[in-house]
Amino acid sequence: MENFIKKITKDVDLSFAILLSFCVYVFFAINIEVFFSHNISFAILERFAVLGLVGLALTICIIAGEIDLSIGSNAALCAVIVVKLTDPLGAPLAMIIGLSVSTLIGATQGFVIAFIRIRAIVITVGTLMLLRGVALLIAEEKTVMLTDFRVPDFITTKVLMYFSPASLTVILIFICVGIFMRYTKYGREIYAIGGARKEALTAGIPLRRPMIIAFALSGFCAGFAGTVIGLKSGTAQGLGLQYLLLAGTVAAFVGGVSILGGKGGVLGAAIGALTVNFLNTGLVFYALQVHFVQLFTSVLLVIVIVFQTMSRVFDSRQARKSLLATIDERKTSLLEKKRSALGR
């Protein structure tokens, strides 16, 4: 436990994330009477099932030093496939098909990025549009709907007061991915190519394997988020879910990833997603229009970016100061030596 606390206080961004989420929660808990209750906690966890996954997907990509812009389209495509296939094939088979399509798309993106050696933002802008078109094609430009509502009923039933099957599965995915990223060779490779790519490649880490794994994981998470949204509401649209990119990015950045890569983790992603959820759930009580939610989410993102940039600038200034100080010391010591030598 002591180790844990020490680790958190050492990581500035993670402690800032915890502080921020605590502040947001306390603000709403004071201002809204019912915010601190079982039902709201259940609602927050329900939203967490979707947003946490998207935040996790982006966190993995950003740890690998890249950013995946096609997350919203990937989620929409998976949602359309799952909702469309649930009626003829049943939910489990439809989920397997949809998730494997999403994972495959992610893996292909990772392969292309590693093979051509381009930046992920370049290729994912293209796939953002391509996947959206494919989703529209599959949905035949209509809203796809379920006819059998037993599945949505099942995944939103309350278990153990706070959880539902959806949120329990998501928490399980978080734990699995966390263990994978932290304790396996493949997970460490993703950190390595994100934090110091040249050094990692020189040390013999292949670029392709971690890239494909990172993007496949992120595609899987995005697809799962789409599946949860689609099955919960029973509908899916080809052009929907584009807001997930902003929400997921905010969650990832609040969770303390660095755009330079190699930093952050699953715990941070969970905290970031919870912060965004507190904000979204709290704003519901003020009955604001949708654009206000977007406005406040963006303001949260800007606060975090400004904090990160400032702390980076501060760090580099500190490093420069200490460097100059050591140079000064050496100079003065040399001068003294010289003086003493001359004096003698």
Add this chain to the structure above:
Amino acid sequence: MNAIIENNQLPFSAKFLQFYKDRTLLAILLSLFAVMFIYGIFFTENYLTITNFKAIIRDAALYGIMAIGLTFVTLSGNFFLLSLKETASICGVTFAMGMATGFGSPDLAGNFLVSLLAALAVGVVSGVIQGYFVGMGGNPIVVTLGGAGILYGIGAWWSDNLVINFTRPHDAEWLGTGSFLGLPSITWSFILIAIAAEIVLRHTNFGRKVYLVGANKAAGKATGHENFSMAIIVFTICSVCCAFVAVAFVAQMDSAQSNYFSAEFGSSGDMTILVIATVMVGGNSIMGGYGSTLRTSLGAIFIAMVDNMMVLQGFNSGPRIVGVGLMIVFSIIVFGLFAKGSRAQE
């Protein structure tokens, strides 16, 4: 060593063939694409007419102007803005507010110049603020993603998410629906802006600086051209282009709403992605330092041509978005393979 010298002495056609010898798949794909395009040109009814060509350029003009602004950002190595349509929407709302109410003073209502200046000023402010954060060391994608939400939120808040109408006749008609020498004003603006941008990039000090900073940030910094001021200037140029497009579009529609540039704009769903697609299909290096606004303009016309062809063939929006998406991915892969090995990476 001998092989290198021999390779340099080969005529261009032989080099071209040698290049494709190793890349059979690429060659097949390229020729397939060319065949499909030529087939489409000759077997689409009413495609090869002057009226249709005018329509194509008119379509290309709206996102072409934005894409020319974005080319400056891309060339200077700052990737791209994800807040293009939001900048355009807030500028459009500003312009419509000026035309409808004159910002609260009835004397100014319908005054074209004041409204235009107000819209451009909003564009400048949003460009400078985003450029400042990017210049400080923020990632352009993340900063503009946040900026997009804020700009959209403010625009929707200000206009109360309503459609702002102003009635004809108004002073901005010449820009929105008027034409000059048989071409619409917006097409003329596209041509003029494209020429001006090309001259600025090729023949001025500033244009060379853009290329220098984009090609090699470290060298730029060492010679005194830091990305800080460059980011602010290019972001401002891009935002002003967005503001101009917004003014032209709003003048044409006689109304503005914060959602005008969001979904279903033109052909392909999302204005921002369409503009970024234009820059990429033109073949500009997204890492900066390589490309030109001429390529961007040609990219805009090419996308408009393909889109127009698909419309005339009777395709729905799904296949059209797939078409543009395939074009982006395809051009990225092709230009990526071209650049692979021949240019320094990152």
